[in-house]
Amino acid sequence: MLHTILLIAFIIACLGLIVLVLLQSGKSAGLSIGGGETFFSKKKGLNEKLGAWTKYVAAAFMVLALLLTVF
DSSP states (O other): OHHHHHHHHHHHHHHHHHHHHHHSOOTTTTOSTTTHHHHSOOSOOHHHHHHHHHHHHHHHHHHHHHHHHHO
16 A cells, blocks of 8 residues: 555656656756846746756655665
8 A cells, every 4th residue: 555655656756857857948048148137136937946846856756766665
C-alpha cells in the first residue's frame, strides 16, 4: 500500500517537473540592450516563480526516488 502511494506521488512529481521545466523560458530570452529594467526589477516575474517551484518539485522528486529505492 505504501509503495503504491509513493509510486503515484513519484509519477505526479515526474510530470510536474517536466511541465515546470518546459514552461520556463531560456536564459538568453531576456538578454538585450534594453533588458536592464527586468534585471533591476523588484517584482517577481513568472520565470522566478517557476524557478522556485522547480526547486521544490525537484527536491520532492529526489526524496521520493530515494524512498522508492529503500522500500
